[in-house]
Structure formats: structure tokens, C-alpha cells
Amino acid sequence: MDMSAPEHLLRQTDTDTQETNEWVEALTSVIATAGPERARFLLSQLASSARAAGLNWRDARITPYINTIRPQDEPPYPGGADAIAIEERLAGILRWNALAMVVRANRAYGELGGHIASYASAADLFEVGYNHFFRARSADFAGDLIYFQPHSAPGIYARAYLEGRLDDNNLAHYRQEITAHAKEIQGLSSYPHPWLMPEFWQFPTGSMGIGPISAIYQARFMRYLEHRGLLTTQERKVWGVFGDGEMDEPESLAALSLAAREKLDNLVFVINCNLQRLDGPVRGNGHIVDELETLFGGAGWHVIKLLWGSDWDPLFARDTHGELADALSCTVDGQLQTFAANDGAFNREHFFGQSPGLKALGDLLTDEEIDRLKRGGHDLKKIYAAYHAATHQQGRPVVILAQTKKGFGMGKAGQGRMTTHQQKKLELDDLIEFRDRFQLPLSDSQVEHLEFYRPPADSAEMKHLHERRAALGGFIPQRIAGSTTVPVPAMESYAAFALDADNKEMSSTMALVRMMGGLLKDAQLGKHVVPIVADEARTFGMANLFRQVGIYSAQGQLYQPEDIGSILYYREAKDGQILEEGISEAGAISSWTAATSYAVHGLPMMPFYIYYSMFGFQRIGDLIWAAADQRARGFLIGATSGRTTLGGEGLQHQDGSSHLIAATIPNCVAYDPAYAYELAVIVDDGMRRMLAQQEDVFYYITVTNENEAQPSLPPDAREGILRGLHRIKQCDNAKLRLLGAGPLLKEAIAASTILHEQFGIEADVWSVTSFSELARDGMANERARRLRHADTLPWITQQLGDTDVPVIAVSDYVRAVAESVRAFVPAPYVTLGTDGFGRSDTRAALRDFFEVDARWISYVALHELYADSKTDAEWREIATQLGLDIDKAMPSTA
Ligand SMILES: Cc1ncc(C[n+]2csc(CCOP(=O)(O)OP(=O)(O)O)c2C)c(N)n1
Numbered sequence: 102m103d104m105s106a107p108e109h110l111l112r113q114t115d116t117d118t119q120e121t122n123e124w125v126e127a128l129t130s131v132i133a134t135a136g137p138e139r140a141r142f143l144l145s146q147l148a149s150s151a152r153a154a155g156l157n158w159r160d161a162r163i164t165p166y167i168n169t170i171r172p173q174d175e176p177p178y179p180g181g182a183d184a185i186a187i188e189e190r191l192a193g194i195l196r197w198n199a200l201a202m203v204v205r206a207n208r209a210y211g212e213l214g215g216h217i218a219s220y221a222s223a224a225d226l227f228e229v230g231y232n233h234f235f236r237a238r239s240a241d242f243a244g245d246l247i248y249f250q251p252h253s254a255p256g257i258y259a260r261a262y263l264e265g266r267l268d269d270n271n272l273a274h275y276r277q278e279i280t281a282h283a284k285e286i287q288g289l290s291s292y293p294h295p296w297l298m299p300e301f302w303q304f305p306t307g308s309m310g311i312g313p314i315s316a317i318y319q320a321r322f323m324r325y326l327e328h329r330g331l332l333t334t335q336e337r338k339v340w341g342v343f344g345d346g347e348m349d350e351p352e353s354l355a356a357l358s359l360a361a362r363e364k365l366d367n368l369v370f371v372i373n374c375n376l377q378r379l380d381g382p383v384r385g386n387g388h389i390v391d392e393l394e395t396l397f398g399g400a401g402w403h404v405i406k407l408l409w410g411s412d413w414d415p416l417f418a419r420d421t422h423g424e425l426a427d428a429l430s431c432t433v434d435g436q437l438q439t440f441a442a443n444d445g446a447f448n449r450e451h452f453f454g455q456s457p458g459l460k461a462l463g464d465l466l467t468d469e470e471i472d473r474l475k476r477g478g479h480d481l482k483k484i485y486a487a488y489h490a491a492t493h494q495q496g497r498p499v500v501i502l503a504q505t506k507k508g509f510g511m512g513k514a515g516q517g518r519m520t521t522h523q524q525k526k527l528e529l530d531d532l533i534e535f536r537d538r539f540q541l542p543l544s545d546s547q548v549e550h551l552e553f554y555r556p557p558a559d560s561a562e563m564k565h566l567h568e569r570r571a572a573l574g575g576f577i578p579q580r581i582a583g584s585t586t587v588p589v590p591a592m593e594s595y596a597a598f599a600l601d602a603d604n605k606e607m608s609s610t611m612a613l614v615r616m617m618g619g620l621l622k623d624a625q626l627g628k629h630v631v632p633i634v635a636d637e638a639r640t641f642g643m644a645n646l647f648r649q650v651g652i653y654s655a656q657g658q659l660y661q662p663e664d665i666g667s668i669l670y671y672r673e674a675k676d677g678q679i680l681e682e683g684i685s686e687a688g689a690i691s692s693w694t695a696a697t698s699y700a701v702h703g704l705p706m707m708p709f710y711i712y713y714s715m716f717g718f719q720r721i722g723d724l725i726w727a728a729a730d731q732r733a734r735g736f737l738i739g740a741t742s743g744r745t746t747l748g749g750e751g752l753q754h755q756d757g758s759s760h761l762i763a764a765t766i767p768n769c770v771a772y773d774p775a776y777a778y779e780l781a782v783i784v785d786d787g788m789r790r791m792l793a794q795q796e797d798v799f800y801y802i803t804v805t806n807e808n809e810a811q812p813s814l815p816p817d818a819r820e821g822i823l824r825g826l827h828r829i830k831q832c833d834n835a836k837l838r839l840l841g842a843g844p845l846l847k848e849a850i851a852a853s854t855i856l857h858e859q860f861g862i863e864a865d866v867w868s869v870t871s872f873s874e875l876a877r878d879g880m881a882n883e884r885a886r887r888l889r890h891a892d893t894l895p896w897i898t899q900q901l902g903d904t905d906v907p908v909i910a911v912s913d914y915v916r917a918v919a920e921s922v923r924a925f926v927p928a929p930y931v932t933l934g935t936d937g938f939g940r941s942d943t944r945a946a947l948r949d950f951f952e953v954d955a956r957w958i959s960y961v962a963l964h965e966l967y968a969d970s971k972t973d974a975e976w977r978e979i980a981t982q983l984g985l986d987i988d989k990a991m992p993s994t995a
Contacts, residue, residue: 162395165423166388166430168477169406172414175486179233180565185481187565188232191263192224193539194554194562196510198259199224200527200535201551202275202289207525208551213276215291218508218521219344220256222375222478226342226503227256229484230371231577232569234492235340238581239574243334246701247577248316248341250373251292251307257578258289261301263555263566264576272553295580295700296730303580303701305730308723310350313370314691315727316341317356320368320498322695323702325653329676331628332702334367338492342371345389346378352687352724354396359688360498361401363655368498369491370397373478375507376434376441379522385435390502397500407487408504410475416462424458441506441517445472478503510538582732582795583703588625589793592785595619599777602811609804610740612777612811614642616784617709621650621678626788631696631708631735633680635689641711641740641806643679644669651677686716690724697733697799705792707735714739714803715754718762729766732797736787742773742803743913744935745947746844755939755947756803760914763801764873764921771801772871773843773912774822778814779870780804782822805844807944824878824896825871832863835906837962838928842869842912842919848948849911851955856962859982864962867900869910872918879925895925904928907965911953931965933958937993949985951992956983 115121132140151158178185203215220227230247238244249257255275261267267289274281274288278297281288290297292307306312320339326332347353360368374390376382383389390406398404408429409417416425432440432452440448445468453463453471463471477483484503491499508515508524514531515521527535532548535541543554556562570576593600596616621627632646651674658673680696682689689710695701696708717739718725725737741747744757763771770787774780780802787800821827826840830853837856841849846868853864869875879895886892901908907929910919916934923930935951948954960983964976971979980987 162398163391164394164406165426166391166408166432167406167417167426168408168483169404170483170486170490172411175482176489178482178485184232184565187561188228188481189225190540191232191562191566192228193510193541194556195228195256195259195263196221196224196539197535197541197543198262198272198553199255200511201553202255202258202272203525204527204532205273205551206275206277210277214523215255215276215525216252216522217255217524217527218511218515219250219373219375220253220259221509221511221515222505222507223250223253223342223373224256224509225479225481226371226373226484226505227253227260229481229488230340230342231260231573232566233485234338234488234573235577236337236573237570237575237577237579242574243332243337243702244574244577245338245340246303246316246319248304248306248312248319248339248343249293249302249578250342250344250347251309251312253342254290254292257293261576262553263563264570266576269553293578294730295732298580299582299732300580301578303578303698303731305727308727309344309347310352311724311727312341313343313347313350313353314356314687314724315694316370317360317365317368317498318688318691319695319698319701320365321359321363322692322698323367324363324365324655325680326702326704328653328655329628329678332704337367339368340371341369342373344378345372345374345376345393346383348372348389348393349378349383355685355687356691357397357400357402364496365498366495369488370402370498370500371488372500372502373505374502375478375505375509376438377507377517377519377522381519382435382438384433385438386433388430388434390504393500393502401497403491403494403497403499405487405490405499405501407477407483407501409477409483410480411482412470412474412480416465419462419465420458422458424456425462428452428455428459438507438517438519441476443517445469448472448474476504476506478505479509510535512538580700581703582700584795585699585703585705586795587629587705587707587792589785589788590620590623590626592781595623596777596781596784599781599811600814602777602813604810604812606808606810607777608806608808609774609777609780610641610806611808612780613711613738613740613784613802613804614646616781617643618646618649620707621646626707626792628678629706630678631680631693631706632678633682633689633693633696633708633710635682635686635712635716636684637711637713637740638679638681640713643711646679647672650679652679652681653677686712686721687724690717690721690728693735693737694724694728694731694733697728697735698731699734700732705734707788707792709736709738711738711740713754713756714742714759715756717756717801718759719756722762725769726766729768729799732768733799734791734795734797735799736784737799737801739801739803741806743805743844744939745913745944745951745953746805746807747939748944748947749941750939751941752939757914757935757937757939759801759803760873760912760918764876764918768798769801770798770871771803771873773803773914774870775841775843775846775868776809777811778818779822779868782814782819783870786823803843807844809847821896821900822868822870823874825873825875826867826869826897826900828865828867828900830864830866832857832865835863835865836966837862837864838867838901838906838908839864839958839962840867840869840908840910840919842872842910842914845911845913845948845953848953848955848958849909852958852962855955855959855983860959860963862963862966869912869919872912872921875925876921879922883924897922897925898927901927907931907962909933909958909962909965911958913953929965931961933961935992937991937995950995956985959983960985960987 206213278288293302508521654673657675693710839849856862882895911933919932
């Protein structure tokens with residue numbers, strides 16, 4: 102369907118009105134006499150007859166550009182007109198304080214940004230939620246979860262100010278967190294950031310698209326916890342308030358069908374359709390509301406259009422021929438924006454002036470009244486009706502498409518203006534106009550000085566605000582981390598096979614899956630473990646878990662699986678433990694994040710999301726960043742990792758960079774272990790830090806599918822493994838130190854043998870389990886020394902000791918990973934890595950290609966020792982002896 106053309110909105114020409122009327126009357130009479138059920142049945146019958154007759158007819162998924170809920174179906178507003186009047190005044194005050202916060206910050210420091218127009222348009226949508234629907238966490242109710250539109254944050258702070266949770270100082274330090282901290286004040290972060298405001302924000306939504314997908318998977322995870330008997334969700338709701346422009350992000354729409362398939366009636370999206378995004382209209386030449394109606398409706402959501410305020414109702418009532426509804430359907434969004442930006446006289450001329458019928462409707466109103474005609478998202482009564490219907494909807498998620506005006510109330514300075522998104526300076530006249538528009542009790546001088554306003558404690562507004570929040574259980578947003586712990590089992594109970602491996606062959610992936618199998622059986626921790634995959638469980642040898650713990654499915658298993666006879670059959674169950682997300686890494690990581698939200702449900706869980714490492718940080722890095730901001734705790738397992746270790750797969754699968762990106766996330770603890778025993782020590786440490794000590798860190802561990810002989814855990818190795826470096830081979834009189842990471846440790850060991858056997862040179866070998874942990878420790882020690890806080894040495898410096906024996910480091914990642922510790926290596930240092938495009942071949946061919954196998958390591962090591970003391974011819978001889986082609990092209994350019 103061509104959504105950009107308005108023609109689809111036009112009604113088809115009626116060639117026989119009398120016949121049409123007869124049909125319509127017949128239907129109306131059925132509804133009146135036999136009821137809506139019967140009417141629906143008849144319509145379905147007509148549709149099947151039409152299909153049988155080959156009419157190829159289907160209902161257009163777009164309803165007219167009017168409200169879904171009819172005025173006569175609206176429930177009474179709690180507290181009636183008085184409550185509406187008070188809440189409107191509150192919304193005005195909140196808009197003012199939000200505006201003042203942004204303009205003040207910008208006046209003080211021109212470089213500080215902020216947004217006024219978005220909250221100005223969303224304020225009423227939020228207020229109805231705050232006053233009537235959003236339930237806080239209280240003693241006997243765990244609370245609704247709200248995903249706030251990020252750049253509406255000033256309004257959320259403004260409300261916390263009225264509630265007495267923030268004071269003038271906080272508001273005066275919006276976007277000045279560092280300055281505030283120095284004065285021992287809590288500054289206010291630009292967007293919702295649980296990392297920066299851990300007692301306030303629950304979910305980071307600042308990157309568009311992350312809020313919507315996270316909200317869906319959060320609602321789904323609540324069902325998972327409920328079905329597994331871990332949590333009573335008590336009809337808690339997940340609300341998401343998002344922008345219409347934000348819906349263009351692929352993540353925003355990616356999980357709509359999942360939400361409908363899983364019948365998530367605990368989920369309500371409110372899309373603030375102010376028809377504008379940052380640069381201009383969202384769909385200037387069409388209707389974003391209609392487009393979203395088809396997308397959400399098509400996916401199976403219940404759609405509520407909330408387009409026009411109550412003052413339009415009398416106009417629609419008189420519009421017996423549907424002329425007004427048709428005119429609105431045919432007015433594209435760009436034009437609706439222009440109407441929003443202009444006054445009553447303009448609207449009279451250009452909208453109502455379109456036809457005599459419309460003009461007659463317009464004539465019923467003064468210019469002032471036309472100017473004040475509300476869009477649905479600014480009418481509390483209409484919003485209440487929509488939310489009420491949404492919270493009573495059963496069996497389906499609900500989306501409310503609420504039409505608003507961007508910059509509502511900002512007058513000529515901003516309402517509906519193309520540039521309004523970034524408006525953060527307002528002239529005095531505009532501020533005065535704003536005050537008058539919302540009838541704020543502020544003097545000209547208070548307006549000029551942008552004073553924050555909080556009504557007196559005994560005012561009707563404040564009493565109402567507090568009464569309503571008390572009735573809804575307290576304040577939101579609020580993040581409560583809690584302190585519930587789960588006992589962590591001794592690693593011997595689930596990883597004895599790895600600690601005492603005695604050179605048995607296995608891959609680290611196999612070891613990890615076996616450990617998980619053991620953890621899942623643990624009497625206390627077991628049920629808290631959440632294995633997550635994105636259609637790769639078989640790739641990672643996890644099929645045995647299908648039978649052991651089952652795959653979660655809200656419907657259980659409605660079919661007999663083809664492999665029912667096998668002991669590893671594909672078992673779906675309502676209380677299944679594995680989250681099998683299908684081919685959606687974005688979905689799987691959103692599930693992982695939901696499963697790390699101990700602060701949301703007061704229930705610690707321990708998710709393991711296992712995926713192709715290439716499709717992690719690179720593909721869904723921003724979702725991981727958001728999880729980090731949300732103080733996620735859990736394991737990310739980058740499987741089939743390493744540029745040369747995943748033989749045969751080629752360049753889009755072979756990961757040589759994930760550790761580089763992982764190192765940039767401050768609370769991500771990343772490891773690239775070589776041995777199963779290293780893996781066991783790391784998993785044990787991770788669980789202790791995250792579950793027992795409740796540290797806000799998460800672990801990224803790469804595992805590989807290459808089988809290797811697995812040694813047993815040497816005594817005293819634990820500290821080195823966790824700090825990133827431990828020695829596994831020590832020689833007398835070593836002339837070289839070889840550092841190998843992950844799968845390439847064995848190449849370093851083999852190089853030490855070549856050097857010894859062919860060249861009579863001894864080399865110590867070290868296993869690097871984490872370059873990023875070594876680098877962090879290095880930077881911390883370096884700084885502490887420089888600032889005279891301490892004079893300790895980094896772990897890597899201590900371990901490599903006071904000698905200038907050259908160090909050669911190799912990893913299956915780009916060289917920058919090993920380079921990250923250069924400053925802390927107290928001797929000549931050479932790095933090898935896998936820079937360049939991957940390609941498909943055997944591991945041996947790949948390691949030769951990237952010049953990281955034992956022979957290349959040997960050559961580089963020798964060169965480090967004897968660079969100048971041998972001739973070109975002698976180096977060629979050595980290369981030949983090692984079987985190397987030193988004239989080959991550089992791998993990164995090949
Ligand atoms: C991933 C991402 N891209 C871009 C931005 C910058 N950005 C912030 S708000 C915004 C426009 C939002 O428009 P809309 O969703 O319609 O919300 P409105 O402000 O109009 O209510 C943009 C582009 C962002 N925050 N995240």
C-alpha cells in the first residue's frame with residue numbers, strides 16, 4: 102500500500118445512495134434488536150460470501166480519522182469536572198517548570214541542550230497516567246512499569262518537584278550532573294539513565310527504539326516469570342510512552358507480532374502522535390496515525406485512535422453526512438501541522454473554508470474557540486477513556502495513537518513550528534504568553550527569572566496530586582534495587598569436570614553448556630538461571646537442555662513434535678525455562694535485559710544469552726549499552742568466537758572485534774578464556790560478584806567450538822585468571838615471553854616448542870584471559886601513581902617483572918585488543934592479531950592467512966630477538982624453514 106498518498110483515505114464514490122442506506126439501516130436495526138454479536142456474525146458471513154464470489158474484498162485496515170471510542174461510550178471522569186480542572190492546571194504548571202528548567206540551563210550555559218516541545222505535547226498523556234493509572238510499587242503491589250519518552254524527561258522531573266521529591270537545586274542542575282555533584286546535589290540527567298540516577302529511573306530509553314522493544318520483552322518476561330511460578334505479576338501493566346517519529350526505528354516495530362502472539366494484555370503503548378519529529382513532519386504527505394494503525398492492527402494489537410477532543414464532539418454530531426470526518430481523513434499530516442502552528446482565523450479560512458458544509462460548522466465557533474479546539478491527546482476526558490479501555494482489554498496488547506500538537510501552548514514561539522524540537526530559548530514576550538495561556542500565578546518578574554513554581558501545600562492542586570499518588574501506591578518513577586540474594590553454589594558442584602579435566606578433549610562451548618546444565622540442576626540457583634538463544638541452541642550443543650528444562654511457550658505445546666521419540670526432543674512447555682527467541686538478536690538481548698532487571702521485580706535472575714559472537718556487540722551493541730546503563734547483571738556468551746577459530750564460515754560470521762567493543766563498556770567484564778578451568782573460575786566469580794555481592798557488572802565471555810585437550814586447574818591460578826594473566830609454562834633462562842589469548846594460546850604454546858626444538862630458544866608462555874581487565878587495571882594504577890594516591894603496579898607489570906625479555910602477544914581479535922596493554926608491559930612488546938575481513942577456510946589456513954599461527958609467532962619472536970643481526974637472506978631461510986610465505990599480501994588489505 103502506498104502510505105504516502107492520501108487517496109487511500111478517500112471514500113469510494115457512492116453510485117446508489119438509496120441502496121446504501123437500506124443496507125446501513127438493516128445493519129443498524131440488527132445491532133439494535135439482536136445485538137453486536139449477531140451484527141459481527143453477519144458481517145463475517147457477508148465477507149465470506151464476498152470471498153466465495155471472488156470479490157477479493159478485505160476490510161481496509163484503516164478506520165476513519167476520528168476517535169475509536171464514541172462519546173457515549175466514555176466512562177465518567179473520576180472526580181468529574183473539578184478534577185479535570187485541577188489536573189489541567191497541574192499540567193500547565195508542569196509544562197512551565199519543565200520549560201523553565203531547560204531555558205535556565207541554556208541561559209546559564211549556551212552549550213546545554215534540552216527539549217521543551219516534546220513534553221509540552223505529552224504532558225496531558227502523562228498526567229492522566231499519573232493521576233489515574235500508573236500504579237507505584239507499594240507494600241502489597243509490585244508496581245506498573247513505565248517506559249518514558251526520553252526527551253520528555255524535564256516534565257517527569259517537574260512532576261517529581263511538585264511531589265517534593267526534587268527541589269529547586271535539583272531542577273537548577275538539569276544537565277549539570279558534574280557541577281551538581283561537586284556541590285553534593287543530585288543533578289538531573291538529560292534522559293532516563295538508571296546508571297546516573299539509580300534511585301529514580303528504571304529504564305534507559307534515550308536511544309530511540311530501545312524503549313519500545315524493551316517494553317515488549319519486559320511484559321513478556323513478566324509472563325514467563327508468572328508461568329514458571331517465580332512471580333505473581335498481579336495484573337501489573339507495562340506502559341510505554343513513545344514518539345510517533347520513534348516508531349520509524351526498526352527496533353520499535355520489531356517485536357509487535359510477538360506481543361500479539363503472546364497475548365500480552367499487560368502491555369499498553371501510548372504513541373504521542375504530534376506528527377512531528379526533529380527535522381519536520383513524520384509523514385508530511387500521509388497520516389502516521391493510519392500507518393501505525395495498519396502496522397499495529399495487522400500485527401494483532403488492539404488499536405485505539407485518540408484524535409480529537411470533546412469540543413469536536415458537537416461538530417461531529419452535526420456532521421451527518423460525514424463531511425467533517427472525510428475532510429480530516431483527507432488532510433495530510435504536514436497540513437495538520439500547519440493548522441497547529443496557526444490561529445483560529447487561519448484554521449477557519451483554510452480548514453473550515455473548504456466547503457459550504459464545513460464552513461457552516463466553523464460558523465458555530467468563534468476564532469478563539471477554533472483556536473482552542475483540542476486534539477485528543479490534550480483532552481483529559483478522552484485520554485482517560487482510552488486508558489480505561491486499554492487497561493480493560495483482554496487477550497491483546499493495546500496501542501493508543503494519541504494526536505497532539507508539538508510544543509502545545511508555546512504559541513508562535515513553538516507550537517507546531519518546524520524547528521520546535523530544538524527550541525530552548527524563549528523571548529520574554531513568549532514566556533509571558535505561555536504564562537497567560539496556562540493562567541499561571543506568576544508575576545512578570547518571576548517569569549523573566551524563570552522561577553520554578555510549586556503551589557502551596559494546602560492548594561487544591563497539591564492536595565489532589567498527593568491524594569491521587571497515595572491512591573496509586575506512591576511515586577513513580579522510582580528504582581528500588583533491593584537486596585534479595587540467591588546462594589551461589591560451589592563451582593566444584595557443577596564444574597568439577599572442568600577443574601579436573603586431566604587433558605580430556607572438549608571445546609569451551611561444550612564446557613559452558615555442561616556447566617549451565619549443572620547450574621540448572623542446582624536446588625537453589627537452578628530456577629533463577631535463564632538460558633536465552635536466538636535460534637542457535639543446536640549450533641552450541643544445547644539441544645539436551647530442550648528436554649531437561651523445556652522451551653518456554655505461553656501456550657505450552659499444541660502439536661506432537663516430529664522428534665517426540667528422541668530423548669532430546671523439541672519440548673515446548675508453559676513452564677519451560679529456555680527463552681528461544683528465534684532469529685532476532687535484538688529480541689534475545691531485550692529478553693536478557695528484562696531478565697537482568699532484579700530492580701524491577703525484586704527477584705534476582707541469572708540470564709545466560711548465548712549467541713554467535715559476531716552478532717552481538719556489532720549487531721546489537723546499542724541494546725547492550727542500554728543494558729549496561731540499566732545496571733544489568735548476567736552473562737553474555739559470545740560463542741563460535743574468534744576470527745580464525747570459526748573455520749569455514751566466512752567474513753560475516755567470524756568475529757575479530759567483539760572484545761574491542763566490550764572493553765568500551767565500563768561495567769562489562771570481558772574474558773576470552775582458553776581453557777575450561779579458566780571458564781569455570783570466571784563463571785564462578787561472575788556469579789559471586791553479581792548475585793552475592795550485588796555488583797552492577799555483567800560478564801561477556803567468548804567461547805569457541807574448537808576441541809582441545811583441557812588441562813586441570815593449576816593451584817594458585819585463580820587470581821591470575823580473574824585479573825587477566827597467568828603463567829602456564831615457565832622455563833629456565835627464558836629469552837622470550839609468549840602471551841596467548843583464548844583459542845590462540847595453543848599456537849603460542851606450539852611456538853614455544855618450535856623455538857625450543859628448531860632454534861634452541863626457551864620461551865615462557867602466559868595465558869591472557871582478559872586484555873580489557875589488564876588494561877583497566879593498568880590505567881587505574883597509572884592514574885593512582887600519577888595523582889600520588891598509591892604506588893602499586895598494574896597486574897601485568899608485576900607479573901612480567903623487572904626484566905626486558907621481549908613479550909609477544911597474540912589473540913584471535915584485531916591487534917588493537919592486545920595493543921591496549923602496551924603502556925603497562927615493562928619490556929619490548931610485539932602484538933599479533935586478526936585485522937582484516939574473515940573468509941572461509943580451515944582454521945589452519947586462516948591462521949596462516951592472518952599470520953597468527955605457531956610458525957608466524959615463532960618468526961616474529963625470532964625477529965624480535967635478532968632483527969639486525971641477520972641478513973635478508975637469512976630471514977628468508979628461516980621463513981622457508983618455518984614454511985612461511987613472507988611475500989604474501991598483508992591480510993588486512995587482502
Ligand atoms: C537512535 C536515536 N537516534 C536519534 C536520536 C535523536 N533524537 C532525539 S528525539 C528525536 C526526534 C523524536 O521525534 P518523535 O519520536 O516524533 O518524538 P517527539 O519529540 O516529536 O515527541 C531524535 C531524532 C535519538 N535519541 N536516538
